[in-house]
Amino acid sequence: MFSAIFDGIGRHPRSMIGGVVLIAVGSAGVQLLAAPDSDTRYAIPAVLSLLVLASSVLSLVALARPRPAAFVVDARSAAFRTVSHPRQVLARAAAVLISTAQATSRMAAHAREGDPAWDPMSRTSDVLAAVLVVLAALLVAAVWRGSGLWLRQDGLTERNPLGSVTVPWDALSPSALPPTTPSAWSLRLGYAKPELVRRRGLASSRRISTDTVNALFLVHTLHYYLTHPEQRQAIGTESGYADLLRVLYGATPRQPVDGYTRRTP
Structure with missing residues (x-):
């Protein structure tokens, strides 16, 4: 219930x-x-x-x-967003x-x-x-x-009651993603090009809140799109989300584990 x-x-x-x-x-x-x-x-x-x-x-x-290891496909915003x-x-x-x-x-x-x-x-x-x-x-x-995280073709956006921060893909590199655990409340990102990050209000430009999503799932997702930029154009579509889950977890969905190890079909 x-x-x-x-x-x-x-x-x-x-x-x-x-x-x-x-x-x-x-x-x-x-x-x-x-x-x-x-x-x-x-x-x-x-x-x-x-x-x-x-x-x-x-x-x-x-x-x-x-917290869920999942996004919702938001076709209107062409994004994957957290619930x-x-x-x-x-x-x-x-x-x-x-x-x-x-x-x-x-x-x-x-x-x-x-x-x-x-x-x-x-x-x-x-x-x-x-x-x-x-x-x-x-x-x-x-x-x-609206508050939470939006993953778009141009990057990651976090909104909170006090402001927002947008991190373009070009501002990140795979090595900038920190080790984390599923229950972590935030991620401290390292930027290859910090000048590309856009902040409004009182949002932190360094620390991304993960209080609405499994932090390790988010890190795996970011790592995938950073290492496969050609797949970003499918973000915000049902087929793109299905492909993401299949790459991360294989044919049988499972919870993320530490590290970047992935099963592929």
Whole structure:
């Protein structure tokens, strides 16, 4: 059951976050319309807190799942891309719910008769609620923008909530790929031509995050296209992806192992 849930969350992060945003907006709307002394004003933050707890627990469960040694063929972008890890999506959902719980809690406090709305403690709580809402909005925007890795005919692109980095194939060499393990969280690339690397925002130009993909699978894939440049034109196609898997793993798919050893059909 968990596998089906996590796979659905990873493949449809916008639907998941969109549903959470609807819950957040609906909760805020009900809080605004509820009578000052209504029990609903106190129930909403409590229910949201339970949802935060559920999302956090599921995020921890998802953290224990191995990252996939696979890409998704994105024909529209002519790319192989990684699927959002359910841990990321659930953590961002929890952040949206936390900000909503804090905001609705402050609404309930201000609605109480005689609430000292402008004492230092109250002002601090209001500022905290506003900051959390802004951060949650940034995380939602990041989900809609898309984050992860894209492998294209011209190179590798990583996007994160703070920026992006694009590494053309000509900037790399096979010897620049570091030894790694499937569970590594990032790769520190060595560049033959660092001046070709393009960075936007606060993304790191040296370290590529692998929190959405099996790191060794990514290294094997990069090594293959660096040593077989004629195959790059097939990136982003179903046939190209099938060829990649066949070269890396042979007729029987298997998990990557350390080193660059490959089985061929």
